[in-house]
Amino acid sequence: MEVVQMQRRFAEYTASLFREGFLDAQFTQLQQLQDETNPDFVEEVVSLFFEDSEKLVNNLAKTLDQQNFDYKKVDALVHQLKGSSASIGAQRVKNVCVAFRQFCEDQNVEACLGCLQQVKQECFLVKNKLETLFRMEQQIVAAGGSIPVMEYN
Amino acid sequence: MYQIPADPHDRAGTCKILPTKRGIKADFARTNSDLLSGSVQNQVFSLFQLILRFEHQSQFVELKFAVGNRRCRCYVTTEIFTIFQLGAGLMMECNCIEPQWAGDDLLMKYQYISDFFIALAYFSIPLELIYFVKKSAVFPYRWVLVQFGAFIVLCGATHLINLWTFNVHTRTVAVVMTTAKVLTAVVSCATALMLVHIIPDLLSVKTRELFLKNKAAELDREMGLIRTQEETGRHVRMLTHEIRSTLDRHTILKTTLVELGRTLALEECALWMPTRTGLELQLSYTLRHQNPVGFTVPIQLPVVNQVFSSNRAVKISPNCPVARLRPLAGKYMPGEVVAVRVPLLHLSNFQINDWPELSTKRYALMVLMLPSDSARQWHVHELELVEVVADQVAVALSHAAILEESMRARDLLMEQNVALDLARREAETAIRARNDFLAVMNHEMRTPMHAIIALSSLLQETELTTEQRLMVETILKSGNLLATLINDVLDLSRLEDGSFQLELGTFNLHAVFREVFNLIKPIASVKKLPVSLNLAPDLPEYVVGDEKRLMQTILNVVGNAVKFSKEGSISITAFIAKSESLRDSRTPDIFPIPSDNHFYLRVQVKDLGLGVNPQDVPKLFTKFADNQLLATRNSSGSGLGLAICKRFVNLMEGDIWIESEGLGKGCTAIFIVKLGYPDCSSDPKLQSLPKVSTIIRQTSFPGLKVLIMDENGVSRMVTKGLLMHLGCNVTAVGSRDECLHLVSQKHKVVFLDVPLTGTDGFEIAIRVREKFAKRHDRPLIVALTGNSDRITMENCLRVGLDGVILKPVSVDRMRSLVSELLERRVLFEGQ
Numbered sequence: 001m002e003v004v005q006m007q008r009r010f011a012e013y014t015a016s017l018f019r020e021g022f023l024d025a026q027f028t029q030l031q032q033l034q035d036e037t038n039p040d041f042v043e044e045v046v047s048l049f050f051e052d053s054e055k056l057v058n059n060l061a062k063t064l065d066q067q068n069f070d071y072k073k074v075d076a077l078v079h080q081l082k083g084s085s086a087s088i089g090a091q092r093v094k095n096v097c098v099a100f101r102q103f104c105e106d107q108n109v110e111a112c113l114g115c116l117q118q119v120k121q122e123c124f125l126v127k128n129k130l131e132t133l134f135r136m137e138q139q140i141v142a143a144g145g146s147i148p149v150m151e152y153n
Numbered sequence: 154m155y156q157i158p159a160d161p162h163d164r165a166g167t168c169k170i171l172p173t174k175r176g177i178k179a180d181f182a183r184t185n186s187d188l189l190s191g192s193v194q195n196q197v198f199s200l201f202q203l204i205l206r207f208e209h210q211s212q213f214v215e216l217k218f219a220v221g222n223r224r225c226r227c228y229v230t231t232e233i234f235t236i237f238q239l240g241a242g243l244m245m246e247c248n249c250i251e252p253q254w255a256g257d258d259l260l261m262k263y264q265y266i267s268d269f270f271i272a273l274a275y276f277s278i279p280l281e282l283i284y285f286v287k288k289s290a291v292f293p294y295r296w297v298l299v300q301f302g303a304f305i306v307l308c309g310a311t312h313l314i315n316l317w318t319f320n321v322h323t324r325t326v327a328v329v330m331t332t333a334k335v336l337t338a339v340v341s342c343a344t345a346l347m348l349v350h351i352i353p354d355l356l357s358v359k360t361r362e363l364f365l366k367n368k369a370a371e372l373d374r375e376m377g378l379i380r381t382q383e384e385t386g387r388h389v390r391m392l393t394h395e396i397r398s399t400l401d402r403h404t405i406l407k408t409t410l411v412e413l414g415r416t417l418a419l420e421e422c423a424l425w426m427p428t429r430t431g432l433e434l435q436l437s438y439t440l441r442h443q444n445p446v447g448f449t450v451p452i453q454l455p456v457v458n459q460v461f462s463s464n465r466a467v468k469i470s471p472n473c474p475v476a477r478l479r480p481l482a483g484k485y486m487p488g489e490v491v492a493v494r495v496p497l498l499h500l501s502n503f504q505i506n507d508w509p510e511l512s513t514k515r516y517a518l519m520v521l522m523l524p525s526d527s528a529r530q531w532h533v534h535e536l537e538l539v540e541v542v543a544d545q546v547a548v549a550l551s552h553a554a555i556l557e558e559s560m561r562a563r564d565l566l567m568e569q570n571v572a573l574d575l576a577r578r579e580a581e582t583a584i585r586a587r588n589d590f591l592a593v594m595n596h597e598m599r600t601p602m603h604a605i606i607a608l609s610s611l612l613q614e615t616e617l618t619t620e621q622r623l624m625v626e627t628i629l630k631s632g633n634l635l636a637t638l639i640n641d642v643l644d645l646s647r648l649e650d651g652s653f654q655l656e657l658g659t660f661n662l663h664a665v666f667r668e669v670f671n672l673i674k675p676i677a678s679v680k681k682l683p684v685s686l687n688l689a690p691d692l693p694e695y696v697v698g699d700e701k702r703l704m705q706t707i708l709n710v711v712g713n714a715v716k717f718s719k720e721g722s723i724s725i726t727a728f729i730a731k732s733e734s735l736r737d738s739r740t741p742d743i744f745p746i747p748s749d750n751h752f753y754l755r756v757q758v759k760d761l762g763l764g765v766n767p768q769d770v771p772k773l774f775t776k777f778a779d780n781q782l783l784a785t786r787n788s789s790g791s792g793l794g795l796a797i798c799k800r801f802v803n804l805m806e807g808d809i810w811i812e813s814e815g816l817g818k819g820c821t822a823i824f825i826v827k828l829g830y831p832d833c834s835s836d837p838k839l840q841s842l843p844k845v846s847t848i849i850r851q852t853s854f855p856g857l858k859v860l861i862m863d864e865n866g867v868s869r870m871v872t873k874g875l876l877m878h879l880g881c882n883v884t885a886v887g888s889r890d891e892c893l894h895l896v897s898q899k900h901k902v903v904f905l906d907v908p909l910t911g912t913d914g915f916e917i918a919i920r921v922r923e924k925f926a927k928r929h930d931r932p933l934i935v936a937l938t939g940n941s942d943r944i945t946m947e948n949c950l951r952v953g954l955d956g957v958i959l960k961p962v963s964v965d966r967m968r969s970l971v972s973e974l975l976e977r978r979v980l981f982e983g984q
Contacts, residue, residue, distance in 0.1 A: 038874065084865055
């Protein structure tokens with residue numbers, strides 16, 4: 001495949017991610033932080049997020065399995081997840097976390113469980129998306145092209 | 154032929170009488186009388202010359218007749234005489250009783266002469282007639298004239314012919330005479346008949362002539378009337394023109410009198426004006442006298458009332474007081490006098506619909522006198538003229554009055570203008586002088602102030618003992634206060650000018666309060682007065698307003714509270730003023746209506762100090778008022794502070810007042826000001842930054858040593874990357890202990906990404922702060938947080954954080970925030 005074509009595809013895909021709300025401006029900021037001194041910055045951060053989120057989700061599942069769980073603990077976990085997702089710009093994950101926290105405050109078990117499922121799903125989705133994105137990037141770089149810089153308002 | 158004896162006494166002669174055509178011929182033959190012999194033979198005698206004598210006793214008729222101057226007589230028998238009579242056609246009167254022969258010749262003579270003259274006249278009349286008729290072109294009855302002429306001529310002829318019939322005459326003469334008579338008769342009858350027709354015509358001509366003459370006379374009369382009227386009109390026009398050609402009152406009146414006098418050929422003309430009191434008429438103008446002496450007559454005279462009650466010219470008696478202008482000199486018959494009223498109109502009476510119904514009762518009296526001894530009468534047209542003139546004079550006078558008024562008003566206005574101009578210029582000069590003075594004084598005062606402040610702050614930097622430090626701080630603080638005072642004075646002067654304008658900008662409201670609090674705490678703590686600051690949770694962090702002036706106001710108010718309290722506590726509360734709370738504002742004319750763009754901040758400073766007498770409260774805000782009650786031995790208020798505060802508060806569309814129960818019961822100073830919400834967009838990248846900052850943003854901070862504390866690995870990494878991108882030397886720690894362990898004064902900024910709910914986050918901040926006692930050495934502590942509610946902010950303030958940054962944060966934003974943080978050493982972002 002031609003580099004230009006690949007780049008175009010990459011741009012379209014990135015745009016679609018933003019459009020569908022998987023990513024927000026924070027992700028762009030991350031991209032901006034990547035430079036010669038820090039070439040793999042974004043990838044590192046994203047993989048760190050995936051590890052972190054997996055751990056957190058597991059923890060959450062375990063906690064919520066208990067009969068009388070501590071809402072504060074759940075809240076703290078969700079808070080962490082929210083912070084992480086916000087940091088990399090995983091918008092949908094973050095939104096779910098916000099709702100999750102609200103339900104924790106309300107002490108709504110049903111809703112919490114539902115949110116948990118949602119969180120899992122969102123994480124899974126965004127993970128896939130980002131993996132695809134990185135693969136595309138690698139392809140472009142291997143083909144000798146440069147990653148187009150996106151401008152998103 | 155009859156033979157008659159020539160002389161009865163002479164029987165011997167005989168006279169043969171022969172009637173001829175021309176008379177009788179007496180043929181005397183053989184007569185003894187020498188008189189008759191030979192000379193009268195065969196002569197014919199007219200019968201006219203026959204003088205008859207009749208003798209009774211005889212049968213003879215003596216015929217006496219004259220031939221020339223010869224007389225002769227002869228006797229004829231009576232039979233012969235009768236024949237003679239018939240033949241001659243002459244009916245002679247027979248004086249058979251008394252023959253009047255003595256007067257024969259005289260009578261005849263007279264008859265002869267008369268006849269002659271009659272004939273002459275009769276002949277000359279037609280000649281005259283013809284002559285004059287020929288001369289005059291118009292004579293319609295020529296035929297009549299001819300007839301008449303013929304009649305006259307014939308009569309004349311008849312009379313002429315009669316001349317020949319006095320004596321014996323021949324038959325021809327008789328025939329001629331008869332013819333003439335016949336003709337005369339015919340003609341005269343014809344003439345008489347004709348005249349019957351002609352004379353009525355002639356008479357009617359006469360009547361027509363008479364009629365025409367009457368008509369002509371009438372037309373003449375009317376012509377005369379019209380002419381006089383036209384004259385009058387012309388006079389009026391001329392008079393009016395003269396009167397109205399000037400707007401000067403005196404000229405108008407004088408001209409009126411002069412022109413009237415000339416037009417009507419008056420002897421005297423006078424004008425009486427009502428006096429100011431309105432009770433008298435004063436002689437103001439006369440025609441002949443140049444300077445009339447001030448005669449006055451009371452206005453209630455009957456003659457005056459009579460004239461004033463009618464708008465016509467009224468004839469008055471020459472002996473009434475208004476008409477008696479000159480002393481009666483000699484015997485003269487004063488001419489007729491007429492008086493007319495002249496209405497004097499006032500400006501306020503002048504209404505179009507009212508004219509000439511006048512509501513004013515002020516009249517002047519004009520008196521006109523005909524020349525004495527002239528037997529002139531006042532004609533109707535002259536009276537009309539006078540009335541018209543009087544009206545015109547009234548109008549002209551009112552115009553003059555109007556003009557006078559407007560001239561006076563204009564003069565007044567001009568004077569006022571000049572005075573105002575002068576006053577304005579003086580005021581401007583005064584203001585300029587004051588401003589110059591203030592400017593100079595300010596400059597002069599500021600220069601030493603600057604030295605004091607600068608040097609004391611420098612001194613502060615050096616190594617000093619605690620005591621010395623305290624002293625230097627006091628000096629600095631006092632210097633600052635003095636500088637503030639100087640600024641106050643300048644501000645006040647600018648405030649009074651109205652040239653003062655607020656410097657609006659976005660600023661951190663909480664920071665202002667905090668600063669005031671920090672400034673006032675040392676002083677309050679010296680006096681052992683606890684100070685508390687309560688900011689309402691819904692008070693926005695960032696507002697639009699004049700930060701400097703607001704701080705000045707708060708500082709002033711709080712400072713007063715501290716100054717005038719010896720004991721007790723000071724509490725400062727600030728919250729958004731709701732409409733209910735605004736109702737108890739002392740100045741009800743402020744109706745603050747909060748809107749989306751602005752809100753009203755209400756600040757209450759309550760102290761339990763000396764208090765103020767409620768009656769003195771208004772005085773507090775007047776500048777330089779002597780507040781004896783508030784003076785303590787420590788205070789040295791200039792008295793300007795509260796006045797300036799009031800001005801600022803007013804400029805911020807608010808109000809300030811003080812409530813106090815009384816002396817010794819403390820007082821509460823309350824003020825409300827209007828502040829605006831800064832506008833912002835939903836994009837966190839476009840956070841509104843304080844606009845007053847004129848710092849050039851640093852693009853990178855090389856070597857800036859910072860410490861990040863974040864328990865979340867991901868975000869820790871992100872933040873680290875962010876700061877590294879900005880060139881900072883970043884140390885990232887994941888736990889609090891590590892943070893406390895690693896933090897040192899080399900770090901300029903410590904970023905704490907900790908949950909700020911609860912007290913955990915703050916605890917670490919407090920502990921970090923406690924690690925560094927000295928203010929200027931310790932790093933700035935900045936919290937990174939996701940929520941920006943009031944409680945968090947308040948807590949941050951309370952704990953003493955230097956800044957709060959809202960997550961998420963972009964590179965650019967971080968850059969500017971950090972640079973601002975470094976510059977201002979405080980950073981509180983709003984929503």
